Amino acid sequence: MAERTIRLNGKQVSSPYRSVGTGEGQASEQLLYWLRERHGQHGPRFGCGVSQCGACTVLVDGSPVRSCTRQLHTVPDHAEVRTLDGLRAHPLQRAFVEVQAGQCAFCVNGMVMGVLGWLETRIARGNRAVPSDDEIKDFLSGALPESDDNYICRCGTHVRIVRAVSLAAKEMLR
Ligand code: FES
Numbered sequence: 001m002a003e004r005t006i007r008l009n010g011k012q013v014s015s016p017y018r019s020v021g022t023g024e025g026q027a028s029e030q031l032l033y034w035l036r037e038r039h040g041q042h043g044p045r046f047g048c049g050v051s052q053c054g055a056c057t058v059l060v061d062g063s064p065v066r067s068c069t070r071q072l073h074t075v076p077d078h079a080e081v082r083t084l085d086g087l088r089a090h091p092l093q094r095a096f097v098e099v100q101a102g103q104c105a106f107c108v109n110g111m112v113m114g115v116l117g118w119l120e121t122r123i124a125r126g127n128r129a130v131p132s133d134d135e136i137k138d139f140l141s142g143a144l145p146e147s148d149d150n151y152i153c154r155c156g157t158h159v160r161i162v163r164a165v166s167l168a169a170k171e172m173l174r
């Protein structure tokens with residue numbers, strides 16, 4: 001069996017993964033299952049399984065990635081992978097609780113991890129403006145030039161999610 005070593009929430013971990021074929025014909029276990037089943041990460045969720053909803057989002061080297069379809073052999077050895085399980089009272093988590101942005105909360109992993117990657121990248125590039133509600137909506141609907149991934153809340157709590165993201169961004173930019 002093939003093996004992958006990554007830094008998961010700041011700690012080095014290694015474990016095998018299922019893989020068949022080689023070169024362009026290679027196919028392997030999805031990152032989502034590898035993280036959940038071999039590394040006990042329960043933040044990333046299985047929603048649609050086809051890269052359409054965002055529930056499975058994790059950060060790979062700082063960028064939001066749909067782990068339900070990302071095959072492990074395409075994740076570089078020693079990649080920095082972050083999951084919701086690694087956050088502790090992050091401003092985004094606090095804001096989602098404060099405005100009660102989740103109903104069933106199934107989407108919250110994707111909302112938090114996707115927005116985290118987006119905001120951290122903006123800040124790292126020197127953009128210290130709090131995003132407007134329209135920019136947040138554009139990010140969540142995949143309408144920004146830098147991200148065409150959309151994030152779906154099936155319960156329809158989008159208005160509160162936008163409020164939570166705005167609150168958290170203000171805190172992160174303080
Ligand atoms: S479960 Fe991966 S995008 Fe929906």
Ligand code: FES
Pocket residue numbers: 101102103104105106107108152153154155156157
């Ligand atoms: S709160 Fe239920 S899917 Fe978003």
